[in-house]
Amino acid sequence: MADSSTPRAAWSGKWAFILAAAASAVGLGNMWRFPYLAAKYGGGTFLITYLLLVFTFGVSLLLLETALGRKTGLSAIGAFKAFGKQYSFIGILASAVPFIITPYYCIIGGWVARYTAGYVVAEVDAMADGGGFFTGFITSPVDSYIWMAIFMALVFIIVGLGVKGGIEKANLVMMPALIVMAVIIAIYTLIQPGALEGAAYYLLPDFSKFSPELVISALGQMFYSLSLAMGIMITYGSYLNKKDSLTSSVVRIGGFDVGVSFLAGLMIVPAAFVAMGSGEAVATQAGPSLMFITLPSVFTGMGSVAAIIGFVFFLLVLFAALTSAISLTETLVSIVQDGLKCARKKAFAIVIAFVLIVGSIINAGYNILDFIEPLGAGSSLLDFADFFSNSVLMPIVALLTCIFVGWIIKPKTLIDEVRISAPFKPAGAWSVMIKYVAPVLVIIILVAYVAAQFGFFSM
Numbered sequence: 001m002a003d004s005s006t007p008r009a010a011w012s013g014k015w016a017f018i019l020a021a022a023a024s025a026v027g028l029g030n031m032w033r034f035p036y037l038a039a040k041y042g043g044g045t046f047l048i049t050y051l052l053l054v055f056t057f058g059v060s061l062l063l064l065e066t067a068l069g070r071k072t073g074l075s076a077i078g079a080f081k082a083f084g085k086q087y088s089f090i091g092i093l094a095s096a097v098p099f100i101i102t103p104y105y106c107i108i109g110g111w112v113a114r115y116t117a118g119y120v121v122a123e124v125d126a127m128a129d130g131g132g133f134f135t136g137f138i139t140s141p142v143d144s145y146i147w148m149a150i151f152m153a154l155v156f157i158i159v160g161l162g163v164k165g166g167i168e169k170a171n172l173v174m175m176p177a178l179i180v181m182a183v184i185i186a187i188y189t190l191i192q193p194g195a196l197e198g199a200a201y202y203l204l205p206d207f208s209k210f211s212p213e214l215v216i217s218a219l220g221q222m223f224y225s226l227s228l229a230m231g232i233m234i235t236y237g238s239y240l241n242k243k244d245s246l247t248s249s250v251v252r253i254g255g256f257d258v259g260v261s262f263l264a265g266l267m268i269v270p271a272a273f274v275a276m277g278s279g280e281a282v283a284t285q286a287g288p289s290l291m292f293i294t295l296p297s298v299f300t301g302m303g304s305v306a307a308i309i310g311f312v313f314f315l316l317v318l319f320a321a322l323t324s325a326i327s328l329t330e331t332l333v334s335i336v337q338d339g340l341k342c343a344r345k346k347a348f349a350i351v352i353a354f355v356l357i358v359g360s361i362i363n364a365g366y367n368i369l370d371f372i373e374p375l376g377a378g379s380s381l382l383d384f385a386d387f388f389s390n391s392v393l394m395p396i397v398a399l400l401t402c403i404f405v406g407w408i409i410k411p412k413t414l415i416d417e418v419r420i421s422a423p424f425k426p427a428g429a430w431s432v433m434i435k436y437v438a439p440v441l442v443i444i445i446l447v448a449y450v451a452a453q454f455g456f457f458s459m
Contacts, residue, residue: 008146008161009163009164009239009334009344010164010240010241011164011168011236011237011239011240011241011244012102012164013241013244013247014240014241014244014245014293016164016168016171016246017236017239017240017249018173018249018256019166019168019171019253019325020167020236021062021066021081021173021227021233021236021249021327022252022253022256023174023175023323023324023326023327023423024227024232024233024236024323024324024326024327024328025225025226025227025256025257025324025326026175026178026256026257026260026320026321026323027227027254027324028105028108028112028291028317028321028324029221029224029225029265029320030225030260030261030264030267030318030413031193031255031291031316031317031320031389032287032290032291033221033287034050034221034225034261034264034265034283034288034298035202035264035265035267035268035269035272035282035290036282036290037171037201037217037218038090038265038269039167039201039202039265039269039272040134040209040217041209041210041211041214041217042205042207042208042209042210042283043201043203043204043205043208043269044202044203044204044205044206045206045207045209045214046209046214046217046218046263047185047203047205047209048205048221049214049215050218050219050221050258050261052318053222054079054219054222054226054254054257054258055251055254055449056090056433057219057222057256057433057437057441058222058223058228058257058432058440059228059250059251059253059254060430060433060434060438061226061229061398061401061402061434061438062226062228062233062250062252062253062254062421063246063247063399063414063418063430064250064405064414064434065078065212065228065233065234065391065401066233066234066236066240066246066250067237067246067414067417067418068234068236068237068405068414069073069233069234069235069236069237069239069240070237070238070242070246070417071413071414071417072238072448073238073333074234074238074338075091075095075235075238075331075334075337075338076091076094076131076231076234076331076335077092077338077339078089078091078253078338078339078344079091079238080094080404081283082358083404083408083409086288086401087404088245089407089457090093090397090400090401090404091231091395093094093393093396093400094229094230094231094397094401095231095335095394095396095421096230096232096389096393097229097230097231097389097394098230098232098328098332098392099332099335099358099387100285100385100388100389101230101328101385101386102325102329103354103355103358103359103362104362104382104385104386105145105237105321105324105325105383106148106151106152106325106355107148107153107361107362107363107382108149108288108319108321108382109148109152109155109322110144110146110148110149110150110151110152111129111134111138111144111147111288111292111315112151112317112318112321113147113150113151113154113291113318114147115127115144115296115310115314116311116314116315116317117139118310118314118319118379119246119307119308119310119311119314120311120412122307122436123221123268124296124299124300124306124307124310125295125300126298127292127310128250128297129301130293130297131289131293131436131446134170134288134292134293134298135328137336138366138368139366139367140367141367141368142323144363144366144367145360145363146220147445148359148360148363149356150449151208151321151322151325152355152356152359155322155326155329155419156329156348156352156452158170158176158322158328159326159329159333159348160288160348160451161342162204163239163330167326167327167330170322170323170326171323171326171450172324174323175256175319175323176441177316177319177325178260178316178319178320178323178411179260179338180262180264181312181313181315181316181319182264182267183261183263183310184291185309185312185313185316186263186266186267187307188309189266189267189270190266190270192270192271192274192302193218193274194273194274195273195274195384196270197269197270197273198271198273198274198282199269199279200266201269201273202266202269202270202273205267209225216445216448218439219444220445220448222389222392223394223398223442223445225255225257226253226257227262227324227327229275229330229394229397229398229401230328230330230389230394230400231331231335232327232331233306235330235331235334235335236327238334241446242420242421242423243421245421245422246327246405246417246418246421247418247422247424248422253339260320266394267313268290268295269282271295272290272294272295272298274292274296274298274301275297277296287451290318295313295335297312298424299313301374322356329351329355331438332351332354332355333348333351334347336350338353343381357434361381362382362385362406363382363383364381365380365382366382368379369381375387375453389451391446391448391449391453392449393441393448394448395442395445395446395449396436398442399439399442399443399446402434402435402438402439403439406431406435406438406439407435409429411427411431411434411435412431415430
């Protein structure tokens with residue numbers, strides 16, 4: 001179904017695809033949101049729930065998107081349009097997601113790069129001042145833009161080298177390094193006095209914390225963490241060889257995501273537990289405050305090794321941010337290339353201009369445009385972009401995608417694609433998941449997160 005008029009990139013093999021897709025899945029959400037949710041919702045109880053959701057709902061949607069991409073050989077817009085022009089709007093909505101996310105993701109990536117550099121030049125105490133350093137940095141009309149641009153430059157260089165020459169090689173270095181660093185920090189953390197009590201809080205199930213809120217939170221974390229409903233997996237699937245097994249690939253991608261999330265919790269929860277004295281205190285920290293305010297204070301308490309541990313940790317987070325930003329940017333390039341039927345270089349130049357301009361505007365929400373508070377007092381342009389893309393647009397895209405595959409083109413269309421490269425024994429169960437179960441779960445995510453944003457529901 002792909003248009004042969006423009007040369008299309010391809011993976012060098014199945015493991016290159018698995019590593020790239022896993023790199024896309026492993027991002028900032030694994031590092032700053034998963035540990036907080038695990039601490040909040042009963043440790044092992046949350047871990048078990050998350051594991052079950054990833055290997056049922058998660059891998060089912062991963063398989064759907066990669067099979068759709070491989071069958072059509074196109075990115076999101078073209079993939080849906082291949083079955084009829086009337087369906088291209090689903091691809092347009094899916095493609096809008098990475099166009100919204102990439103610019104602000106690069107802003108946060110700039111924050112991580114700044115902190116990584118801060119530990120190199122021994123600003124350990126300055127960064128652990130309770131939030132003043134962080135607030136001063138992100139509201140700066142100069143420094144925040146410089147570090148955003150530095151992070152963008154790293155991403156653009158890697159994507160500019162192409163799928164095989166850039167993305168594959170970068171992932172081959174960053175993903176193993178990320179895992180090794182995570183293991184090292186986790187081990188070091190666990191030998192600190194009192195850390196084992198924190199590890200027990202993180203690992204042992206507390207079934208009294210099981211609740212609908214836990215399930216919805218685990219569902220949302222899984223949904224966003226696996227890079228679903230944003231065109232990435234459709235794009236990456238379009239680069240995949242027909243001989244490579246889709247079923248085994250998506251299971252391994254899910255395994256990577258679970259493994260890195262687990263290690264992130266093992267690094268962060270015991271360390272924060274020691275510093276803050278209880279799991280309940282850890283559970284009050286989420287997102288940027290956990291990453292850029294709480295943890296620098298934790299590292300400062302480690303004495304002479306504070307700079308080393310802080311640097312290794314933020315380098316790990318930087319790699320996680322880079323791998324996700326690379327996949328987002330590559331998806332944009334593929335969308336533009338397919339949409340305009342132009343050369344990759346031209347598509348890439350358009351993407352660079354777009355990300356720079358929109359990123360600068362969103363970043364201005366912390367300084368010269370800080371008077372704009374789209375979600376109420378204290379909110380920023382970045383908060384709005386994050387809410388609209390993650391909590392509204394992505395669930396809508398996933399719902400439309402499930403309806404499209406489950407009820408319009410029928411699951412057999414993609415089951416046949418999957419079976420080209422490997423047997424697919426659970427095809428019947430997968431069909432039920434896509435037609436009935438997944439749409440219900442996606443609607444729950446959509447309603448819960450919108451309700452939580454406006455104070456009708458506690459998350």
